[in-house]
Amino acid sequence: MTLHLASRILETLEQHGYEAYYVGGCVRDWLLSRPVHDIDICTNAHPGDVIRLFPDHVPTGLKHGTVSVRIDGQFFEVTTYRTEGKYEDYRRPAEVQFVSELKLDLARRDFTMNAMAMNREKELQDPFGGRDDLAKKLVRAVGEPLERFREDALRLLRCVRFAAQLGFSIEPHTLAAMQKTAPLLAHIAVERVREELNKMLASESPHIGCAIINETGLCGYSPVLQRLFRDAAAESWRVVHVQGLPQKWSLLLYAARFPAEESKAVCQLLKMSKRETEAIVGFVELLHRLQPRWDAPEPVEWGQLLLDAGWDTCEKLAGILRVCWWNQQAQTHSMMQTLVETYQAMPVRTIKELAVTGLDLQVALQKKAGEWIVHVLRALLVQTALHGLPNTPEALIEAAKKEVAQYEH
Ligand code: ATP
Ligand code: MG
Structure with missing residues (x-):
């Protein structure tokens, strides 16, 4: 996604006498030359004005001042400058107030690198020193860190995730505040926790995330998560070298020496879907x-x-095996090769490909249907695929007779 399309929104707002800026994550990523994936715009125009100026819109969060404006099929969130009232439940403000000053809007944002705005000419508004912190590779809370984490405890995990994504350190006061407020993470919905952990694991430096979680005691509220990040920490850098979120999770769980049962408990704790859980536990x-x-x-x-x-x-x-610590690079190559060769050499790979069906076996062996059929077909598959039994009805039926005898024995 480029800023180019969104600049039309800024232009229209400006032409009608309003201020308008790119804001937050897109400015951060643009300054870092990282791919920009969602573009947020802030303005002193009120939602009603935005709606009026952009007929092609969806009023996604009018109460919070947000209108989604569509340009060439792409949506951009346009949000009126706002401050946030008292926070409830360690997560959400009870109410928001629209304000006329950009700086007040930037002040409610979480980290200095997310509290910058940029106009159409790419001029930066950076009252909290976000650009400096980007250069120093620091995640720093805007304002008083203790207060900011107490307002919204999800910021604790966002902080970890940004450090992992960008390979940044956490500014010492911010880090100290995280240690103090860590128990508040228990108030955050597990889905949000999972989402941030997923982003952390998918990041370029998952080991930085694990180290910060351990250093701050962030997962102390959950003994099993705490142990997972503690015991996997030393090997967690390997996670970046495997593709796919289930594979990343399973490598982490396995690195912590978690057996399948405990791995399943982690998946369930994080309310992962049945499919994800099965994939992860299967790999473990x-x-x-x-x-x-x-x-x-x-x-x-x-x-x-x-x-x-x-x-x-x-x-x-x-x-996954490719990056397991007990694996050696040299052996990896032969392992992949063995896998491919073994697969290619298999004349059959599924029961369906066998030259006989369960019914054929019933007839040939004159036996009633029963559990024996699956057992025998499975044995025939292994013999045909791996041990050279020809895939012909005659050979299979002969072999099936022996299998049945053994099965019944
Ligand atoms: P990414 O999109 O890469 O996950 P982001 O920083 O853009 O990161 P978003 O959730 O898209 O994160 O939020 C956009 C902006 O809104 C942030 O850059 C930040 O300024 C502000 N923001 C988001 N969540 C919070 C929060 N919990 N507390 C304070 N400000 C926040
Ligand atoms: Mg974003």
Whole structure:
């Protein structure tokens, strides 16, 4: 997303005698030459004026002064300068007041690097020294840090997340205030906590985030999370080298030596979806299953795994194994190669591809349907895929007879 489109909104507002600026994260990211993903605009125009000037809009948060304006199919949030009243529940202000001065609007923002505004000519309004702090690579609260974290405890985690995303340190007063207010994080909805942790894990420096969480005792309110970040801290830098959020989570959980059960408890605590939970716990299980034998990854081992878990999962798993501490670079290459070769060499990969069906077996063996069918088909698949049993009805039925005998034995 570029500032170019949004500049039309600034222009229109200015032409009608209003002030208008890009503000917050987009200014920060633009100054850092990082990709800008959402562009917020602030103005002294009241929401009613904004609505009047931009017929193509959605009144997303009129009470808070926000109108979403559409330009060429893209939405931009235009928010009237405002201050916030007393905060409730350590998160939200009870009410907001519109104000006429930009500086008052910037003062309500969380960190100096997020409290800058920029006009169409790219001139900066920076009353809290955000640009300096960007140069010093510091996350610093705007105003009195203790107060700011007490107003809204989500800022504690936003602070950690920005440090991780940008590779920044936390300014000492801000850090001290985080240590004091850390227990307030318990008041924040778990979905918001998860969202920030996800961003932290997906960032360029997840280990910085883990270190700050440990240093500030931020997850002290939850013993299991506290232990996770403590025990995974030393290895958490590896998370950046795996793709995909479930893989990142599973590597972190595994680095903390969390077994599958405990990993599941973390997912549930963070109210992850069933799908995410299954993916994460699945990887953790596979990692535990592989670790002791990993030194000599026989093709058969991957073969069995491929049959159990499928190609997609195995490929992702190989991506995690690639960065596991007990793994060596040299072995990694052969591991991926083994995986690919094993998969390519398989004449069949699923039960459906076998030259016989369950019904064929019932007829040939003259047996009633029962659990034995799945068991035998599964055994036939392993033999055909990995051990050279030809995939022909005759060979499979012969083999099935032996399997049934064994099964019933
Ligand atoms: P990103 O979009 O990369 O997650 P951002 O800083 O743009 O980061 P947003 O949630 O998009 O974050 O918020 C936009 C701006 O609103 C912020 O830059 C900041 O100025 C302000 N802001 C957001 N959340 C808070 C908060 N909890 N307390 C104070 N100001 C906030
Ligand atoms: Mg943003």
